[in-house]
Amino acid sequence: MASLNAGPEYYAAEGRYAVAKTPGDKLEALEEMLRFCPKHKGSQSIIADIHNKMARVRKEQAREEAVKKARKGGGGDFIRKQGAAQVAILGFANTGKSFLLNTLTRAHAHSTPAPFETLSLLPGMMEYKGVQIQLLDTPSIHPGNKSMIFSIARNADLVLILFNDESEKHFYEGMKAKRLLFATSREDAAALKQRIYDSLGLIRVFTRNPKTGKADDKPVALFKEARTVSDAARQIHKDFASATARVWGSTKFAGQQVRGTYQLEDGDLLELQIR
Ligand SMILES: Nc1nc2c(ncn2[C@@H]2O[C@H](COP(=O)(O)OP(=O)(O)OP(=O)(O)O)[C@@H](O)[C@H]2O)c(=O)[nH]1
Ligand SMILES: [Mg+2]
Structure with a gap:
């Protein structure tokens, strides 16, 4: 060479x-x-x-x-869901979306009097009754990003729309959302936290260790529409497809043996038997 x-x-x-x-x-x-x-x-x-x-x-x-x-989840327009549910906060400029995220979670979103301050999606975790709920701050909606914001809305478990004036609601016609909640701008955050939780329609169940008989103090959250014993088992581990359980609470007898299709109620204690 x-x-x-x-x-x-x-x-x-x-x-x-x-x-x-x-x-x-x-x-x-x-x-x-x-x-x-x-x-x-x-x-x-x-x-x-x-x-x-x-x-x-x-x-x-x-x-x-x-x-x-x-x-x-594609295109960078989605944030992977974490916790029991994802709540997308939508609204026009300056409706206080970032302020709400900062108040209810540990996230640090830019929240300033300047409009269109938020340019990208930012998640934060809120805890309520021991349940972890993911809030998602979004850029202010306008005709130019409407379809992007609508696709975020479609993907979320709940869409929370902040508004100043009733007339703003027209802008959201045609949006598909699993659950929808409207709140006025600057509504009391603690009250809104509870409204968010209630709108999600979650139930909480607690698992019991079969060896010690002790209940786990961290609840498993399930949507009302999917609250069978099998749903609970899948939440705990994706491989736990089929399960039966003993249940304390909603059943006729304490510790009653139930099938995977049994519909659980809020506050139930269950001991899973995984097959
Ligand atoms: N005191 C009080 N101030 C608020 C509240 N919500 C918003 N603000 C103030 O209003 C201004 C706008 O709030 P942001 O949270 O930035 O609004 P945004 O909807 O995120 O707006 P952009 O992302 O800029 O479009 C900020 O100066 C906030 O401090 C509230 O509930 N209470
Ligand atoms: Mg913002």
């Missing part, structure tokens, strides 16, 4: 490339190699090789980006 006669910077970058793990680090090292590679006839093939490597790394980077977006 012809002598490259490159300086120490080139070899340092080559060394960094050799141990680089992320596409970003690889690209940075390759760019340095290119910068410090002497440009003469003997280095042509080396320069071509660096360009090839850069193209490969860029492809790798694009693929990783696509996977990341897909994990989020």
Whole structure:
């Protein structure tokens, strides 16, 4: 091979490339190699090789980006659901969406008198009666982002719309939502917290350890529409498809044996028998 006669910077970058793990680090090292590679006839093939490597790394980077977006649920327009339910907070500019998220969760959204302050989705977790509920701050709705916001609404378990004036409600016609709650801007946060919980229609059940007989103090939350013993088992572990249980509370007898199809009630204590 012809002598490259490159300086120490080139070899340092080559060394960094050799141990680089992320596409970003690889690209940075390759760019340095290119910068410090002497440009003469003997280095042509080396320069071509660096360009090839850069193209490969860029492809790798694009693929990783696509996977990341897909994990989020596509397009970056969705935030993965966490906790018992996802509540999307919608509203016109300055209706106090970010303020509400900051009041009810530990999130730190930009909440200022300037309109259109929020530009992206921001989740936060709110706890009520031991149930974790995810709130989602959204950019203020306007004709330009209406379809994006409507698709967030469709995906959420509850849509909370903050408004200043009744006339604003027209803007939401045609929106599909599993559950819908309207609240006036600057409504008392504690009262709204309870209204959010009530609108979700959740029940809470508690599991009992069969060995100790002790009830777990963290409830399992179920939607009223899906509150069988099997639903509870699936909440606890996605592989627990079929289950029976002994139930204390809604059953005729304490500790009564029930099937997977049994409909649980709020406050029930159950001992799952997983098959
Ligand atoms: N005291 C009080 N101030 C509020 C309340 N809600 C909103 N504000 C204030 O009103 C202004 C706008 O609130 P934001 O939370 O930024 O409104 P937003 O709907 O997120 O608006 P954009 O994201 O900018 O479109 C901020 O200065 C808040 O401090 C509330 O319930 N009480
Ligand atoms: Mg905001």
